[in-house]
Amino acid sequence: MSLQGKVALVTGGGTGIGKGVVAALARAGAQIAIAAVDFVDSSANQYGTKHIGGYMAAQKLAGELQAQGVEVIVIDANITKTADMDQAVRTTVERFGKLDILVNVAGLITCKQVVDLTEDDWDSVVDTNAKGTFVANKAVLPQMKKQGGGRIINFTSIAGKTGYPGLAHYCASKFAVIGFTNALAKELVKDNITVNAVAPGIVATEMWVNLRKAWALPGETEEESYKRCVTSMIPQGVDQTPEDMAKAVLFFIDNPCVTGQTLNVDGGCS
Template sequence: MTLENKVALVTGAGRGIGKGIATALAREGCHVALADINLTNAEQTAKEIAKLGVKTLPLKADISKSVEVDRMVSDTLAHFGQLDIAVNNAGIISIKSVNELTEEDWDTVNNVNAKGVFLCCKAEMKVMQASGGGRIINIASIAGKEGFPDLAHYCASKFAVVGFTNSLAKELKRSGITVNAICPGIVPTAMWYGPDGLAERWKLEGETMEESWQRHQDLLIPQGEGQTPEDMGQLAVYLANAEHVTGQAINVDGGFTFH
C-alpha cells in the first residue's frame, strides 16, 4: 500500500517518539492528525510537518477517556474523510518501586498506557472496518516483554499492550486491518534522559546523569547507543505498508532483547 495521500492519526504526537513517527509518515506523503494532551505541542508539531507538503490537523485528546477518544477519531474523519493508519503512541511513566507505588499510581499509568490503547483501537477499527481495511500500530516497549525494577506498573501496562495487540490482530484477521506493536528500546526521551528519568534514578554514587546514561547504553545495548524517535518512524512506515505482517511486537532496541 502506497502511503501517498493516506491519512494517519498519531497520538502523543507533540514530541518524542510520536513526533518522530508522524514526521516519518508525512515524509511518505501521509496527511496526519496529531493528537496530544498538550494542544500547544500538537500545534507546533503540525506546523513543522506541514512544511513537508502534507495536510495536518492538531487535536487535543486525553486517551484515557472514551468520549475524548471518540471525538478525536470523529474529528479526524470529518476533516480528512478517511482514516487509513492509526498509531497509538501516547503513554506515560512514573518511576517507583512496588513499595512506593500507590493505587493511584497504578491506575494512572495503566489507564493511559493500557486502557488508552484499547479505547483508541476500538474507535479506530470501526472506521477501518467500514472502509475495508487499515493499519493499527500500537507503541509498546521492551518493557512489555521483560520486567525492570522500579517499573512494575509500567511494565504491566506495556505487557498488556503486547497481548492486546496480538489478540486484536487475530480478531481482525480477515478484515484487511493489520495490528502490530513497536517495542522501543532505550530512547533519550524523558523516560530515560530527563531530570526524573531512569538514568538519574539508577546512577551510581558520584556519577552524573549523563555518565549514567552513557553507562546504561554501553551495558544494555549491544550496538552501544540508544535508539531514536526516527528509528521508530522507520518501522512505522514499514508496518503501514506491510499487508501480511500482523499480530507482531517488533523490537527496535539495538539488540537488547531477542523475544
C-alpha cells in the first residue's frame, strides 16, 4: 500500500515494535513524527532506570531514514503529559501541514507479584500504558476532526485479554487499552476516524529482556527461559517480530470500515 501524502505520529517509535512500525510507514511513503523521551519519572520499568534512552534512539533512527530520503522528525514528548502530546501534535502539523495517523506504541512493564507491588510500580506502568493511551488519543482528535478523518492504532497485548502472574498491573493497563479503544471508536464513527488496537504475543524487545529474567526457572538461562515461554505460550511455537506488528498497523490504516477492533498477532495463543 502507498501512504504517499500521509502524515503519521508514532509514540515510542525509536525502539522495538515502534521502530518496526516507523520503518514500515517509511517504506510506504509516509511522513513521520516520532514522539519519545530519554527520561521518565520512575525507574519502575523494564529498563530499571529513569534514563530509558527513547529520544536518543529515535534520533538515531531518524538520521538513518533521513539519509534514505524519508521525511521524519523527532519530538521530545512524554505520552503521560497532556502538554507534551498537545505540543507534539502542533509540531507535527507545523512541519507537515496535517496529521492523518496516530500509532501509539509507547509502553512500560515490570514483573512483580501483587503482594510485592508498590504504588510506584503500579503508577509507572498504568500511567504510561493506560493514561498515556488516553492522553495521546485525545491530543490528535481536534486535528483529525478538523481534517475530516484519521486513523488511530493503539498497542495492547495478549496480557490485555488474559491475566498472567506477576503482571497484574500490566494486565490491568492493557485490558484498559482494549476497552478504551472500543469505546472511543464508537464515539468517533461519525467523524471518519477509526480506532483499533494491536495485541502482540511475544516479541523479543526490551520488555522480554525483563520477563525472561523474571520468569526463568531455577538453573535456567535467560535464553532458555525465553525459548520455553515461546514454545509453551505460542501454539505456532515461534515468537513474533516488530515487522509482524507493522503489518497489522498497515491493515488498520488501509481499512476504513474496521473500527473498535483488537487484532491479535500472537501465533494463536489467544
